[in-house]
Amino acid sequence: MKGRFFQIMLIFFITAMFNAGSHSFSAVSGKMAFAQDDGNGEDVDLVIIGPTVSAEGLVEPLNFVNLSFQTGGEISQILVSEGDQVRAGDALIQLDDKDLALALAQAKAQFASAEAELIVAQNQLALAEVAISSADSGVVAAEANLALIIAGPRPEEIAAAEANIRAAESAIGQAVGNRDVALDITSEAEIFAAEANVAQALSELRLLEEEYQTILDTCFEVPGEGEICPLYGPTEETTREQLAAARATYEAALQALEAAKQGPTAAQQRAASGGVSVALANRNAAEARLELLMAGATPEEIAIAELGVRQAEAGVELAQAELAAAEAAVQQAEAAVVQAQANEATAQAALDRTALRAPYDGEISRIDASVGQLIDSGMPVLMLADFDRWRVKTTNLTEVDVASVSQGAAVEVRLDAISNDLISGVVTKIALVADTSLGDVAYQTEILLDQAQDLPIRWGMTAFVEIESNE
Known part of the structure; x- marks a missing residue:
């Protein structure tokens, strides 16, 4: 009955608008569609409605949240003010995080x-x-060594031991020849070579002496500054070190020449004879090894090899x-x-929880905290809202009318504070559980409003809605 009455009233209302010339109506799919002049003489459809149900509600942002910390503590900083625009991830409030x-x-x-x-x-x-x-x-x-010891000498081992003896005997002959050469009187060619070394060392020494003297003599008077010697410093130090080395080389060449003239020393003679002794000892050792090899491994050697395995x-x-x-x-x-x-x-997670951050882009609508305040986990301290989209939550849609409303239904909204403008919307949610409003059983219904950024909409405004009925 209520819907029928509203339809009659709606016809009178549309007729009045048509006669006034500022608005018009048209039939769309067998339903009535409100149209409003856009200021340029063109009609713009707002909401397609047929039978409707009416209700009141309150406006609120589509997205808003009361933010709280996941941990307790003392607030050390409030980084935003009410009305500030923030981006997702921005720090809003900081707890003391020193510990x-x-x-x-x-x-x-x-x-x-x-x-x-x-x-x-x-x-x-x-x-x-x-x-x-x-x-x-x-x-x-x-294990390989033990096996070899137990197996006895192999032919190749015997051949190698005999070859060692022959090599040792050859070394004896070479050592005797080296001894005889070392003990011979130094030849005139060796003395001549030593003299040539002395002459070369002396020549290099003279050149460096002249070069060093030139460095010492290269000085001149500069008015007001005294004597200046430009080659002093690194050049002089390097040349002086080279000169000292040349003198040492010259002295060594002289000593070598003197030694060549005197012939082999007693130490050289002992060394030359010692080479022969070493060669003889090596030959005797090679013969002894061959004898041991031919004798085979002793029980002691086998025991030692077995110990090595263990x-x-x-x-x-x-x-x-x-x-x-x-x-x-x-x-x-x-x-x-x-x-x-x-x-x-x-x-890191505990430290991160001391910073309250924006979950999405929005505006700070309320701050319920102050610096120095001790808060508990879960205590609301700040409200963040996104005012780009709005919705209406009905407060008195009764159980009689809710049966005629379905999700997705078109809605016409008029705000009490902005009564000259109609806003279209759509039903997005219908409560499954009822509330009590002024003694009536009511079901809260959410209505998403179309874009209306040019209207001065405020949170909490009273809205009157006409919802398209499914009857």
């Missing part, structure tokens, strides 16, 4: 230390792996134990790194 910043620094240091200890453990593991490979090779070598095997066991310990150390270090990384992440 948490220190905790994060300590966690970072512990993480770095854990990583360093992991590197050390990994290096120790690499060394242990090399050690066990070396120990395995030692066992193989010891020691090598013990080395493998020790290397395996060290490898296991190194692997365990790496696992512990890796676990410590994971734990330290988690501690750092926890400390």
Whole structure:
């Protein structure tokens, strides 16, 4: 009955608008469509409606939120003011974070230390792996040596020992020849070469002496500044060092010439004879080795070789134990790194929670906090709203009318404070649970308004809505 009455009233209203000449109406898909003059003589459709239901509501931003901290603490800074425009991620309010910043620094240091200890453990593991490979090779070598000792001399070993004896005998002949040459009187050619060295060293010495004297003599008077010697400094020092080296070379050349004239010294004679003695000793040792080789391994040598095998095997066991310990150390270090990384992440998260940040672009609509205030976790301290889009939440859509309303229905909205403008909208949500309004059972319905940035809409304004009925 109410809808029928509204339809009759609506017809009278449209007729009056048509007669006034400022508005018009037209039929669209069998329904009535309001049209409003846009100021240029053109009609612009607002809302397509047929049978409708009426309700009142309040205007609010489509997106707004009461922000609170996830942790408690003392507010140290309020970085925004009411009415400020902010971007998503901007810091709004800051809690005192000195203790948490220190905790994060300590966690970072512990993480770095854990990583360093992991590197050390990994290096120790690499060394242990090399050690066990070396120990395995030692066992193989010891077992091969034992097998060779037990098997006795091979033909190639005997041939090699005999070849060593022949080489030692040849070395004896060479040592005797070297001794005889060393003990001969120094030839005239050696003396001549020594004299040539002396002459060359003296020539170089004279040249450097002249060059150094030139450096010392290159000085001149400058009025007002005294005597200036431009070659003093690095040039003079370098030349002086070269001159000292040339004098030492010249003295050494003179001594060599004197030694050449005097012939071999007693020490040279002893050295020349010593070479023959060494060669004889080497020959005797080679013959002794051949005799031992031919005699075969003794029980003592076999026992020593067997001991070598046991020691090598013990080395493998020790290397395996060290490898296991190194692997365990790496696992512990890796676990410590994971734990330290988690501690750092926890400390970082705790520090991040001391800064309240904007979840999206918007405007600061209210601040409910002050610097120095102690707050608890979850306590609202700031309201952020996005005033680009608006919605209306009905307050008195009764249970009789809500049955005729469906999501997506077209809506015409008139604001009490801006009564000359109509705003189109659409139903986006209908409450599933009822509220009580002035003794009536009412279902809150949300209506998304079309873009209306040019209208002075304010939060909390009263709205009158006509919702397209599905009946």
